[in-house]
Amino acid sequence: MLTLYSWNVNGLRAVHRKGIFLDWLARTQPDILCLQETKCRPDQLSEDVLHPPGYYTYWAVSERPGYSGVALYCKQPPLSVQVGLGLPDFDREGRTLVADFGDFTLVNAYFPNGSRDHSRLPFKMQYNADFLDTIENLRQGGQSVIFCGDVNTAHQPIDLARPRQNMNATGFMPIEREWIDRVVERGYLDTYRTLYPDTTGAYTWWAQVTFSRQKNVGWRLDYFFISPDLRPRVMDAAIHPDVLGSDHCPVSLTLAIETDDQ
Structure with missing residues (x-):
């Protein structure tokens, strides 16, 4: 059994200072953990966060300080890790790791994020297009694909608390949602919705104002997608709203794949 978690921590140093990150990691013990919006360089982290016992870590860092960034924590080292998509406009923001x-x-x-004034929407949609090309190239090369993270888009009305009020807000605009439609049309499976197609109130992000989290007025922006050949191995997919420390909560995927310590 292989457990994978994904969590937009909205600042790794901040969630660590709150006394949450390492306790959660030690308690949960994921085989693989993907973090987004780390907002730091590895040399800004204490050794216990940079190299927790039992984990290998890999980093993609934004050139702009305190912005973006993703990290990979795993109990077994990957065969290879590629930092970025190989496209400088996106890679300088530290948005992608391929393992x-x-x-x-x-x-x-x-x-x-398309930004509130939609000024970054063209940038977002170009990243999305190039990302889909990347994963399709991996599949055409014979590889099974899992992708996860903060997609910054709620796919369907069931995936946010107030769809009607947000039709023209970035994160739920038709052009953004249509991109996820294209991902699904290529055969990729949204693992949570595959198992729980009708579950309502299942959100992963809440605005940090007006007690949105306490009222569960949220959006489902964080996903695990898989190529269809992996479907028989899916044991569970879950959302963990009880984990605090960020405006996002972790999501997880459990696969019937043996690990070396089993």
Whole structure:
């Protein structure tokens, strides 16, 4: 059994200062953990966060300080890790890690936000298009694909508390949702919705105002997608709203894949 978690921590140093990150990691013991919006360089971290016992870590860092960034924590080292998509406009923001684990290739991604005034929407949609090309190339090369992270888009009305009021807000605009439609049309499976197609109130992000989290007025922005060949191995997919420390909560995927310590 292999357990994978993904969590937009909205600042790794901040969630660590709150006394949450390492306790949660030690208690949960994921085989693989993907973080987004780390907002730091590895040399800004204490040794216990940079190299927790039992974990290998890999980092993609933004050139802009305190912005974006993704990280990979794993109990077994990947066969290879690629930092970025190979596209400088996106890679300078530290948005992507591609790790080959043999049984599958895992892509950890922090998708751009279109911004409230929609000024970053073209940038976001270009990243999305190039990202889909990347994972399709992996599949055409014979690899099983898992991608996870903060996609910064709620796919369907069931995936946010107030869809009608947000039709023109970035994160739920038709052009953004249509991109996820294209991902699904290519055969990729949203693991949570595959198992729980009708579950309501299942959100992963809450605005940090007006007690949105306490009232569960949220959005489901964080996902695990898999290529269809991995469907028989899916044991569970879950959302963990009880884990605090960020405006996002972790999501997880459990696969019937043996690990070396089993």
